[in-house]
Amino acid sequence: MKALCVSAISSNEGKTLLTTALLQNFKKSVRAYKIGPDYIDPQFHKAISKRDSVNLDSFIMNENQVNWIFNKYNDQDISILEGVMGFYDGMDKGSSAYDVTKALNVPTVLLLDGSGSYITISAVLKGLKTYKDDNTIKAVVLNKLSSSMHFALIKKQIESDFDDVAVLGWIKKDLPALKETHLGLDLVDANEELLENISNEILENIDLEKLEEISHFQSKQTSDYPFDTFSKxxxxxxxxxxxxxxxxxxxxxxxxxxxxxxxxxxxxxxxxxxxxxxxxxxxxxxxxxxxxxxxxxxxxxxxxxxxxxxxxxxxxxxxxxxxxxxxxxxxxxxxxxxxxxxxxxxxxxxxxxxxxxxxxxxxxxxxxxxxxxxxxxxxxxxxxxxxxxxxxxxxxxxxxxxxxxxxxxxxxxxxxxxxxx
The missing domain is CATH 3.40.50.880 (Class I glutamine amidotransferase (GATase) domain)
Incomplete structure (x- = not known):
């Protein structure tokens, strides 16, 4: 099976953008999920993938129930999960991207803002990787970079510091297609050409073959229906x-x-x-x-x-x-x-x-x-x-x-x- 969670260190880091691009790229057979109680992001997901997006909420539901929900709707070639806030945010309620991906065994791609920094990005990643040893972080994408040289500096540092994190690529800052809209509900009504342009620009410097390789995982199945039974x-x-x-x-x-x-x-x-x-x-x-x-x-x-x-x-x-x-x-x-x-x-x-x-x-x-x-x-x-x-x-x-x-x-x-x- 194939699935990925797109996460970051906080809100407003571009999770929805990268998720949008990946859904557009895999739209022939992709299921979107949203970690947490959000209602807006699933509307983006459905507008792009033409399939309903499913919320995975481990505060409202327990771990077995979340697993059951995930598996019930996991009917496409690949699943893309969009995280909530920062990767560990929500742990106090048991509902963070960390909690959900750990429960599902789904690998995580971290989107990290690389503007104005290079070695420090690796230090931030080290903090995220060592905060919880059983985290699911398997890859990173660098956002808001100005050049391939800048990307090469960061990539070299991360690969020197980690042997278990793939550097999948980078996203340019100030992408032309994004100037045609704003990151509000406009994306729901965006035309196919604009979505295609946004996706192409975001994914231009990302190794999609490596990304798919990272997405392979072993699903955790639930044998019994973990809810109260009912009759129609x-x-x-x-x-x-x-x-x-x-x-x-x-x-x-x-x-x-x-x-x-x-x-x-x-x-x-x-x-x-x-x-x-x-x-x-x-x-x-x-x-x-x-x-x-x-x-x-x-x-x-x-x-x-x-x-x-x-x-x-x-x-x-x-x-x-x-x-x-x-x-x-x-x-x-x-x-x-x-x-x-x-x-x-x-x-x-x-x-x-x-x-x-x-x-x-x-x-x-x-x-x-x-x-x-x-x-x-x-x-x-x-x-x-x-x-x-x-x-x-x-x-x-x-x-x-x-x-x-x-x-x-x-x-x-x-x-x-x-x-x-």
């Missing part, structure tokens, strides 16, 4: 999935397909109507609070009325942006008024990172909104188990909304309760 239910679920509500773990969708007899997808931005025979509506996270996102949905009156009608007697489960839409308003922006809670958009982040729910869940939250009044909140979200925190969930009859994103497959009993099955 003869019910119908409506999943809201569109440009506004797009923050969805791919395995959550696959799990719901396995759990429910019927699954329909609804685009709220196209004013589609939820089927009257639907038993449960799932509204994932995304954006409804910004002007751009709100304008896409503010006139979706048929959708809104079908949701309100559904809420009168049936179940709704909503995350983050879905929670906001169930509320009365976000500042002056009117929502569905299904839950009696108002929100406001703040300038500072309200939550970021992993959280524990007082209901017993582990998950991730990242948002700039907050409730104006928390009097009817039901779940405390805290950074530590049973720690201090603030309300992050609201419930009314069969309607439940939460700021917490979690993975469904390892929370079957919780999901069955809130989904009314």
């Amino acid at each position: 239910v003869n019910k119908k679920i409506s999943i809201i999935k569109d440009k506004n509500f797009s923050f969805i773990y791919h395995d959550n969708i696959e799990f719901l397909k396995e759990l429910f007899e019927q699954v329909e997808f609804i685009d709220s931005t196209k004013d589609e109507v939820i089927s009257q025979d639907s038993d449960i509506v799932y509204i994932p996270g995304g954006y409804v609070e910004t002007t751009e996102s709100y304008n896409r949905i503010k006139n979706s009156n048929k959708f809104k009325q079908s949701l309100i009608s559904h809420a009168q007697s049936k179940h709704i489960y909503a995350e983050c942006a879905g929670l906001l839409y169930l509320g009365k308003s976000v500042d002056e922006k009117q929502m569905s008024n299904i839950l009696d809670v108002e929100f406001t958009l703040t300038q500072k982040r309200t939550r970021l990172g992993y959280y524990y729910s007082s209901a017993g869940l582990k998950g991730h939250a990242f948002h700039y909104t907050k409730p104006i009044d928390t009097k009817d909140g039901i779940d405390i979200l805290s950074k530590k188990p049973s720690g201090k925190g603030e309300y992050g969930s609201w419930k009314s009859n069969k309607i439940f909304g939460t700021y917490l994103h979690t993975m469904f497959r390892n929370n079957t009993n919780y999901i069955k309760d809130y989904f009314g099955i």
